Amino acid sequence: MSVVTLKINDIDVAAEAGKTVLDAAREAGIRIPTLCHLDGVSDVGACRLCLIEIKGIPKLLPACVTEVSEGMEVTTHTPQLDEYRRMTVEMLFSEGNHVCAVCVANENCELQDVAIEVGMDHSRFTYRFPERGVDISHPQFGIDHNRCILCTRCVRVCDEIEGAHVWDVAGRGAAAKVVTGLNQPWGDVEACTACGKCVDACPTGSIFRKGSTASELDRDRGKLEFLVKAREENQWTR
């Protein structure tokens, strides 16, 4: 194992070569907000909440998909980064229909948590109120596209851990949405094993178990990481 040394917020950090800046920061006890990152699955840099500054690079880079390198000087929190993060969260709220008051994930929502973290007390952007659907054709689960932030955690968890690849992203720009099967009703997708890993992975109230009432959706995120680790290390008891 080769080790590289770098500075994060002027703190000397040693990290395994090939690790991401996000991993290195976490190991050093530095918190960077994330939404699309999920322990146990690959990173895609979709939500842009973990943007960081690296000395010598003029643009901001997502910490979750930027590898550490020798001598790197990283800054994770500046007034500008904090402002961009807040704007990102405000835009997420404005582009979908996130009505926390009537959401199954109220109080158990990462989007809500991150809004608090970045200090969002209102959105400065005009709400779009897009027309989006809800699919409750699956006997056990439902997907409410109004609350989806396109983090693609469901896509990755279903593909990489369950191996079923029920989820995908269809469409472009504002019309992009997660779909099941070949854009079929979820209940018609035979590949779905009804394992519920997408429910555990979803950061908002978008994918939920049927019958959950407001504020009831409590997930077991550790389960996903456990499965990956157990598979890698051949440990099959918890």
Add this chain to the structure above:
Amino acid sequence: MDTVNKKVKLATIWLAGCSGCHMSFLDLDEWLFELAKFADIVYSPVASDIKDYPEDVDVCLVEGAVANEENLELLYKVRQRTKFVISFGDCAVTANVPAMRNMLGSSEPVLKRCYLELGDKTAQLPHEPGIVPELLDRVRPIHELVEIDLFIPGCPPSAPRIQAAIEPLLKGERPVMEGRSMIKFG
């Protein structure tokens, strides 16, 4: 706000909301007596019987989103006559549940659904200009229409959150709106 010599003139209004924020305000219980030492309620749907919004109000708590012409007119009047306007609760801050009708596009499908499709024997669209306020095509949070001085999110904001936001204002200080206890939506 000069609180040394005179009391703060406090108003509350409620637009398109469920009154839950006002109920939460009343939930301040005995602290309302403390509040009364520093503030005069000059206009409020739950704490006064004054019909017209007065001039020279110091602070106004605005509950609810803007959904009809009457809401809009009152909000403009409030902004014009109030020094410090507070966006009070999720409907005022995000438009919240009242705005769920925005996904239908305009006021027409909403009215048709309510008064024609679900109407009883005398199904008809309400139309009484000057008496029944016309619905706006889009429900909007109040800060999209007027300048706001402070946001108190929450559905409803809890009584402790309301107190923590108002108490500093009475002393002429600005509350710190940070963390789960102060700015969580829902």
